Amino acid sequence: MASLFRERDFALLWSGQSVSELGSSVTYVALPLVAVVALHARAFEVSVVTAASSIAWLIVGLPAGVWVDRLPRRPLLIGVDAGRALLMGTVPVAWWLHVLSLAQLVVVAFAVGLLSVFFDVGYPAYLPSVVPRDRLVEGNGALAASESAANIVGPGLGGVLVQLVGAPIALLADAASFVVSAVSLAAMRAGGGPPGPGERGRSRSAAGAGTGRALQRPPRQRLSRDIASGIRYVRAHPLPRTVAVAGALGNFVLGGYQAVIFVFLARQVGLSAGPIGVLLALSSCGGLLGALLAGPLSRRVGDARLMWAAPSVMAVFGLLVTLTGTGPRLAWYVAGALPMSLGVAAFNVCVRAAMQVAAPDAMLGRVTATARLLSRGATPVGALVAGALAGAIEPRATLVILLLLLVALPVWLLLSPVGRVREVAQLAPAPTERAREPVG
Template identity: 35%
Template sequence: MLIGMPQSGDPSAAADDPVGSIEATEPTTARDAPRGSLWRDRNFITMWSGQALAQVGSQVTELAIPVLAVLLLHATEFEVGLLNAAAVAAFLVVGLPAGAWIDRMRKRRVMIWADAVRATALLTLPLLWWADLLEMWHLYAVALVVGIATVFFDVSYQSIIPSLVRENQIAEANGKLEATRELANISGPALGGWLIGLITAPFAILATVGTYITSLIALLLTRDHEQSRAPEDRAPILQEIGEGLRWVFGNELLRRIVGTTGISNFFNTMSFTLLPIFLLRELGLTPAAMGLIFSLGSIGGLAGAVATPHIVRWIGEARAIPVSAVAFSTVACLLPLAATFPAVAFPLLVVQGFIGSFTVLLYNITQVTFRQRITPPRLLGRMNASVRFCVWGVMPIAALLAGALGTWVGVVATMWIGAAGQLLSALCVVIGPFWTMRQLPDAQH
């Protein structure tokens, strides 16, 4: 499971927004948000409901596209690596400028356009399959387009929460959104496996198209309080990118979090890239069994989202970060171990997924809430984009390396390399000031 969740900044004037003509409601302020539980906040629930369905849909496609490549198009190890690299290449190529651009735009409207692009691109795959024209290069192209749209969506998604809820509700909002994401991780793969068996992988992707359209509609009905950023407050794009990077790397705690997240994601991507081949070819599992493993393992993520507030109160916010990092980096070794004990591979993979998801959610909710809390609103988009560039920008490189290593030394050996690398990732937060603190610092007003 990748860490550094989506999977914040200042907007531009509404007049600069190309979808301003279809704005459904006037913006409010976060101060107008209802007090108490966010389940009583109709505006938050509107956004949440669309995201809940979109998360389920994205899980269906995350299963359907690898199955389509491996079983229907008979992709090689290197082709699977290239496909995964295409899906995440955008974080390396446009991740940094995206943050600066997003800080000049309304986050919610960026998300609307991103949903429209993702739905349109994915729609081409079942159409090409139906016409008997689908080839691997089509998958690469669609993965690249969807990846670019996802960069803009995810940076905006992480940046929009402070403009929807009160400051003291940010942690609750992140917890609810991540709990929903994990519910989607539970139901989505199982639903995807069932749909693939029923209507084949290409047409299962249509379910994702429908959920992205639903998300788009929900976002149109959501209100936010983002204010226009004064033109004189804008600097040249490279200067603004540099400001975001300096903010992230000038803070020791953020710098260490980025180190652990980036190293873990690099080596986890090596394992994840070859996971479809590992499960479907090496272990001989069916797509339905593969989806069931993902679903059962993701129950741990839901439990982690629910348990995070209690664990943070018990051991402290700061200490929760190294504790969770040690746990998810250690349990990664169970993944390649399943090849050594094929008779118990299924339960072993479920246990690995459960513990990994639980601890990654504890880590993500804690560190993302900290990032959102200490970062000035005008820098939120660039902060999140800078972090994403560092922790997700390594993924296309890791995916290509996984494809090459899988061809050279084999799938299982490559996954052991990935597991060993993840063990090293925790050192950045284990060796540092987190153990001597209980609470992470607040913003300096």
């Protein structure tokens, strides 16, 4: 079987997203450090910045799914990248003019997060226009591997950039990466529009194979009816329903973890930006390993089993992070965070492929948005709760509480229909059912 990288469109998509993920990994370090170092923000204020970047899911998550199903997906993704580049560029400009404030940082984080909702819904819905259905796990694995590789290089690069030019200027790397992503998408041929007569056949032909999925564009309904049909679809089918709840449980914990970990490492452990970036880069090696192993492991043991085994690894090893201290005790962070990132990457690869298979093309945006509303919407809630808790007790104790809660994720998956099958395809609707879009 020929490599997906020999397909022009996939190679362009992969290269553009790899650069974009590298820029986002720099921002992962630089944005909270702008608040901590440049603006001297308190723990709860840092958590507000973190929450602002993901709270948009609670506001436009469901309508975004409808618009992704209505609009040509590739032009939408290009516009989103251009908007995010402009917004991210305002932070270093304001810092250079000595007018940067915490309020602006929150607004920029929220606005970028708002646009990212459309990208995060449209991107998985666009991928089946580029990659044949039977190679979606391979395509998602390759994209996840580059994302994990970016997470290895990006935090270290971010830490170095913060020390060399300051946290606000370091954000220019992310702005430039959005431009590269937009140019790569513009050079692609797969249209990725809402399924219409003949379009799906053209998209599949460009990707190399057809799948016989829905070719008829459904009549456009009111926004509320389109949203309701996506919600009903997720509620009616065990796979997207299970994934949505699992995502909410996991992202509540991980949202709180991300909000507190920088304060923990910078103030309680006493590390500067450079060592923090190095630790994050080392732990992210697990993400690369998890993304590369997801495909072979899913074929060997079954992707349904991998879905609950991966968060089990996260729950077992996560608590080791809380033992982190100075000197040799820094090794505890890598020992805990590396397996955590491995579990997250493997779980995400399986989940993305499962969601792309479980819904008809005409509804893929709405189904993705409905499931991610719960999962992504839990991220800011976890960040705010963890930030308030860290202010009331201490960051280390807050991390202990959060990581103990992570045990609920594999337990939920084992008790759900996913825990009773080997392959998630066993939970997917029958082809005749997939072809019928619910009517609002």
